[in-house]
Amino acid sequence: MYKSEKLANSLKLLIENGTWKANEKLPSLRHQAELSGFSLITVMNAYQELEAQGLIYSKEKSGYFVVAQQPANDEQNQNVTLNAKIEINSTVFQYLKSIQPDTIIPFGTAFPNSQLLYSAKLIQTLGQLARHRLSYEQTPSLPPGNFALRKLIAQRYCMQGIQTDPSDIVITSGGLDALNLSLQAMTQAGDYILLQQTIFYGAWQAAERLGLKVITIPEHPEHGIDLNAFEQAIQKYPIKVCLLMLNCHNPIGFTVSDEIKFQLAKLLHQYEIHLIEDDVYEELHYDHKKPLSMKYFDQQNLVLHCSSFSKTLGAGFRVGWVYAGKFSEHIQHIQLMSTLSVNSFIQNALVEYLSHRHYEKHLKTLRSSLERNKKQFYAYLTEHLPPVCKIAYYPSGYFLWIELPEYIESVYIYQLLLARNISIAPSVLFNANFAKQNNFLRINCSFDFNDRIKFALSQVVECIQYAINNPSVRS
Structure with a gap:
């Protein structure tokens, strides 16, 4: 010893x-x-x-x-996990490099099918603005971003009952930039933050880059987030800030109910803990009513709300924002030393596009397409996957979260499929504790259900069945 x-x-x-x-x-x-x-x-x-x-x-x-x-027999407390040293960046980098080739069928990508995203009206607006250089060359491009765009975003908050001023908004280079800037503004190396046990890998990457210690809590099988574990974690550790995804969670897909969000807001207030909310999928719901963000329940200005146009208008439009409130100035200072500013031409185009209600029409069509495609994927996989596999289906977004038997690592399935030019997202990308939950995978279901996609799904089923039938080669 x-x-x-x-x-x-x-x-x-x-x-x-x-x-x-x-x-x-x-x-x-x-x-x-x-x-x-x-x-x-x-x-x-x-x-x-x-x-x-x-x-x-x-x-x-x-x-x-x-x-x-906590008492030794408290099972939920055993699920509160300290991740003192995060090492996930190299894993994510290698994964993203592996799925880049155009020949890959991208079931592993985090972005919706690009054929559903790029609005013809927006492309037309871009062309019109490009012919009038003064319309964007003379627009200030420094933080906090285009005032007209911030005003339009503020109006969208107000429509949900969240009183918002444009000065509360900082325009960022996409949703991930909003998360990174917010986390950097609120933490220092060595601070404790709280994450869901399974969450978008960008949160883990940010924690690693900033030298943060991560406390994780498990997902609740019914409510999405375990409030008991949440309270135990903030009682046990000096949590500086929480970073959570509560609407259309990536990768699992659930949306937390308003009642649970209300209870969560009460805990944030009680313990004076700040929350960074990753809400980039907020518009991709299938119901008529948009789910409420945590900002709606925030009476103490403890929530920083981060979102983006990238998941609704295309990866090329890397324009996001953070509802920063009292942290606005600090985030702008950090932004000046890092990403500096967001493309003023794209910001102007979004102002023109949003002002004429084109966005609402586009969202309606996009949601309908995503719902149809996801249901077709789900029906096929439900019919063809072995009964030992479980599929989490939620009425929003475009991801399916598949649970394999515990003895099968999803990385192995990823490797088998990559050799066939098909990508999936293994669960090691979403949980820095590699000893847990290695038997899950995420599939992007945003693609039209044509013969090519159907054949690729048959390959997914075949590889999973092969791993189940051949225990000697599946690890």
Whole structure:
């Protein structure tokens, strides 16, 4: 046993027998080295081991403190997980590189089928503006972005009962940029943030880049988010901010009910915790009523709401925004040192397009197409997949989340299909704890159900069936 392990075990006993109380500060690294006789490096490794076990937590420039322990028989508390060191960027990079070729059938992409997105009216507007250079060359392009565009976005919030001023909005280079800027504005390296156990890989990448420690909570099988686990996590750890996806969740697909969102807002207020809401799929619902964002329930200005036009108008229109409120100035300062500004030509085109109600007509058609295609994918997979596979279907968006038998890793299915020029998204992209939930995969269902797509789906079924029937080669 290493010296650091011996020291960690000794210190663990002091916590478990109550010698060190909840939230009590531990001796500094140097003082502990003097007390124990071990080197500074050994003490640091021991503290990091205790932190990884969820027994202590660190505060920037303050030291280490004892975590408030929950009863040992509390099953939900066991699902609250500390991810002290995130290493997912290289995995995501290799995956995205692998699915780039045009020959790949892109069931693994996060974007809808481009044939459904690029509105003819928007393309026409772009052409008209391109012939009038003064219409965009003289437009200020610095943060917070085009005022007319921010005003139109603010009006869309107001239509949902969320009183919004254009000064609350900062235009960003897509939804991911909005998330990154928000997270950077609200955290420092070493801070604790809270994520859902399974969530869009961009959140994990941001946490890794910023050097954050991630606490995860499990998804609730009925409600989407587990409020009990959420409260236990923020009681146990000094959470600086939460980053959650509650509408048309990627990759699973659920939308959290208004009642759960209301209860979540009460907890945010009670514990004075900020929330960054990733809501880039907010417009891709199938009902007549758009789902409410957490901003609707936010009475204390604790929520930063991030969204984008990329999932509705195309990946080429990388224009997003963050409803930043009191953080607007800080985010603009960070933006000036990073992405700088968003293309003023595209912003002007969006202003013209949104002003004439073209967007609402486009959204109506897009939702109808996505709903039709997703139902066809679901019907085919339900009929042809082995009964041991489970499919999560929710009435929004364009993803299906498939659960394979526990003994099959979805990365293996991804590799089999990639050799056949078909991509899927394995669950390792959405959960930085690779020891859990390796047996899920996400399929993009936004494509028209033609013979080519049907054949590709048959290949997905064939590869899954092969893995089930050949246990010696599936890992």
